[in-house]
Amino acid sequence: MIRVLLVDDQQLIRAGLRMLCDAEPDLEVVGEAGDGRDAVTLAERLSPDVVVMDLRMPGVDGISATSRILAARPATRVLVLTTFGDDEHLYPALTAGACGFLLKDAPPAELLDGIRRAAAGDSPFSQEVLRRLVRRAVTSATGQPQAVDGLTAREQDVLDLVGAGLSNTEIADRLHIGVTTVKTHITALMTKTNSPNRVRLALLAHRRAAP
Template structure:
């Protein structure tokens, strides 16, 4: 059973998400929170598997709450709730440790599936959401540095394709490798660069200039 904490400052949103997720056979709503500070406290108390985190909340916003939740030992995954066009700080949530994004107007089936995805330890990197979001709010010059220099040429190739939002299967097809080999290369990238997950690898690829805004896809 996947235990979920819902953090949103709108009571109607909390009740709607609770009702929708509560009917899923493999998902249990462990609790709700009306702001970021309460979300951090409830995450410590309830130990959920996933926190659905709104960005704009009083007392403490979702970005800082995500940072604090993810800093805890045995922390839950965080799935950020966003309106996309309005939330200009969601990129910072990625850096704070969020496992992906969920549009507030997403259909119920997609919301439930997103919860299952991040609960399984996978990053939610829908090309129509995360990649476009990063392109819109991230502008960096070509990078470099010791972390990137530690990667082999093949590892850089894999990282570049991850940054473009491609799945392991798609990368394997492009590079003529097996999925297992791609997974091994990605694991080495994460270790060498000190990255926690695939989402962090996407951010790193942009920061290092391997992928530039408008080039993803």
């Protein structure tokens, strides 16, 4: 069972998220917070696996709350769910330690999948956000595409699909392998390429594909 803490200053949004999560047998909403200060307190008391975090809230905002939660409980996964997908909100949230970034106009299934992926140690991003992250990183990168020796053919396939923005489930379906196998390949890729997260892997994939 994945323990979820919902953080949003709009009660209607929280109610909708709770209904969505409560309908899933593997998700349990353990608490709700209307601002960052309460989120920090509840995260300490309730020990959620995943915190679904809004960013713009009165008082302590979502970025500050994320930083405080992870300082006290580093194993907690904070998944941002926000209306604002611009760089002004995205990069501070990632710097604070958020593991993923979804937009509020995402389909319900994408949010539920994002919560599960976050709990499993993955980094869920809305496709639009991931593409922009990679595009910006490629534009600002210097030097030649990075060569990586020692990748198996299957690891190269997985790396290419990560670069295309596919989730673990989508990669598994595309390659006709299990999700657990995909996770194993991604772990190996991160080790071999010294990449700390999925975004860095996606950037590497784009650099390797560059002419």
